[in-house]
Amino acid sequence: MDHSQLFIFVCTLLITSSCSRLTNPSMNMPFAQNAGLNTVWHNNASLLHNNHTYDDFLMRVILHATTTVRSGDSSLDDFPSFACGFYCAEPATTCHTYIFSIVFVNVYISIDDGVSLYSPEVVWVANRDHPVGENATVQFTELGDLVLHDADGTLVWSTSTADKSIVSMNLTGSGNLVLLDRTNVEVWRSFDLPTDTLIIAQTLQMGQKLVARTSLTNWTEGNFYLTTLADGMYAFAGIHTPLAYYRSPTGGNVATNRSAYVALKNGSLEVFTSFRETEAPDYRIMLPVHPFGLVFARLEWDGHMRLYQWANDSWASSDIFDITDPCAYPLACGEYGICLHGQCTCPDLVVGQSGLFELVDSREVNRGCSLKSSLSCGSARKARFLAVPNVTHFNFVYNWTTNEEHCKQSCLNDCSCKASFFHHKDTSSGFCFLASDAFSMISVSAQSYSSDFISFCFIKIQDSTHKSLLSKETRIFISVAGPLSFVTSVIVAALIILRRNKAEPLEDEYSIDQLPGLPTRFSFTDLKSATGDFSRKIGAGGFGSVFEGQIDDKHVAIKRLDGIGQGKREFLAEVQTIGSINHIHLVRLIGFCAEKTHRLLVYEYMPSGSLDKWIFQNRQAAPLDWETRLKIISDVAKGLAYLHSDCRQTIAHLDIKPENILLDEMFTAKISDFGLAKLIDHEQSSVMTRLRGTLGYLAPEWLTSVITEKVDVYSFGVVIMEILCGRRNLDYSQPEENRHLISMLQDKAKSDQFMDLIDPCFVDMELHMNDVLRMMNLATWCLQVDYHRRPSMPMVVKILEGTMDVETELDFDLVNIDPMVVANRAAQRNTVTLQIDSVLSGPR
Structure with a gap:
């Protein structure tokens, strides 16, 4: 041998x-x-x-x-x-x-x-x-x-x-x-169905995304995604209002091309936006690929796109994006960090007010900064601004034209807003941008703008000037007993604390019997055990996280609220409101926990998740069929009709959006998250309230703060269009003329070209064209700028049941919003109304 x-x-x-x-x-x-x-x-x-x-x-x-x-x-x-x-x-x-x-x-x-x-x-x-x-x-x-x-x-x-x-x-x-x-x-x-990685021989087609993970150790979807559009490859930061931070330098015919794709091949990452006989790419990034082809590209949690190749018995990585400015990445200096020529610092140090921020990691300055006093909506402590001059955002997309004071006040009124950017020539008029994500900021020199142009970022911070009753008593005592020693002062202050604690009942001693009709009360230990020590996370929102749990034989979803800034009495009062309503198309609140600082809500479990996962994410093997979409629209309408007409008081939900519409195993839709709900007596025609809701779903009358339950009708109209078209109302990943779905609806309605808005992937909707057009007309009726001209939700239910017809005399000027807020038609297409997250349960 x-x-x-x-x-x-x-x-x-x-x-x-x-x-x-x-x-x-x-x-x-x-x-x-x-x-x-x-x-x-x-x-x-x-x-x-x-x-x-x-x-x-x-x-x-x-x-x-x-x-x-x-x-x-x-x-x-x-x-x-x-x-x-x-x-x-x-x-x-x-x-x-x-x-x-x-x-x-x-x-x-x-x-x-x-x-x-x-x-x-x-x-x-x-x-x-x-x-x-x-x-x-x-x-x-x-x-x-x-x-x-x-x-x-x-x-x-x-x-x-x-x-x-x-x-x-x-x-x-x-x-x-x-x-x-x-x-x-x-x-x-x-x-x-890609996640965050592209492998050799795999292509990223139009409509598909690579979504980065949240962090190195957290596999859930993060804030960055890469996708293929008709005119090239784009990388976006942010999910609900994504902003582009990278685009491949390609052309492409936006109007007609539906076949663009990105492919990772031996030797290059290639972007195709049109097809020729040679099938040559429009753009190619040359890569030093290992001869064995053991290579992949991944969108990382920090927004970088990296190529990985096997060499010398280990993986080596290199950047793919040709971004030459190190400050151009959204997290170049981490959250809240300010980047100048690749060097990072915290905002308070830039303006000489140390003590407001601290480094996430003192050994790695580029990891970013964190507020020492965390923001808390509804807190007794008020928010204020730290003004940082000569900084901008990686992609400044202004919300509207206004003055500096209005721009700042809009951010104060918006719970999700973490900073407002204001670019202007004078303080009477400028461009305002509200940032809900604390991405890095970019320091700019005066030469970056014309000599009379000014750029400011107003970072929201918690006001530390709030004084408690204890501190007042302590100051009075110290001023009177100044000659006494420091030790004596400390002893007396401690006695004051003990006396107040004895005189006032502990929060946990508050009797819940004063609020009858509450659902089941659970201890924090019970819910911690039910969720496996909060290990089975299934969602998150601005005010907490949602965990899957098991209580006896009940499969439940438990929402743990963080930093809601509410006392127990207010929390229990809101729980009482939610627990008192019961309907097949409202998610049932099973119980709650209000123990010390812990605030938790126990809901029935909805196995199919929220509607947005099914109409936006493109995760499924096939889109929802027409019958399922129509059923979901009908279910939501019935739930809203019950809230508006069949309860002791009219309940305006005020945050209707796909994230707050949950689906059971049979795709029955149920409305959830009533943290923003407002009670309106039936004899009241309207109610004054502060701005609340979510970008893209707010009715024009919110600008006056005088609202009725018809704001839900408007939001419902937006949701109908999103269900029919398979995209968000506000989508900054689209070309500028297509970013605002309702503006597109307005244009198509006037030219009777409704069907141009339907995603061509929804093949079976073409078989139900008459029903689809009827739903678009219903959406148009719900989206009337004058709320008096919108239908009530009981009327909507009758239309869906076929016992009533849609109004034919409609106003097709659907985005005719107050010109004081929106400067011109171009800005109007990019307008996003203010947002404030739920205090009680928050968006999922």
């Missing part, structure tokens, strides 16, 4: 020996690249996994793609290849949460040690916003549906392919998890 034959024999022996270890004892089947129907994998030690603690990660493998083998003295050392399975979403030593993932991982096969995994890089995740625990299962069902269940049986994720004649599953050598039918055609592909 010659040397070559001996080597082949040894390789075969080693592979056979190693493969005997690659088994799942619970299924008694070999570890493989393919899987057949009715296969179940359990997330426990029965799956192949790495056992070494120094790996600092844990992965349990389900499928492993074919790899190229090279020889070694005592082992077969594989290049990184693809594996699919349960990946620990936290440090392996304390792992409680897992994500179902595809991972680029190096597999080391040794005669002595068996299989070792190292250098993992996650390239695709199914359940990034809903990690699962130990003993969760992945099942390839008999009907051809790939489903992920948590250990308690909760459905977490599915390919929704049960009716597609699927017969097998395969993890390809390129890292694509595919489901195949009987003719071997790929019916479902993970490549079509």
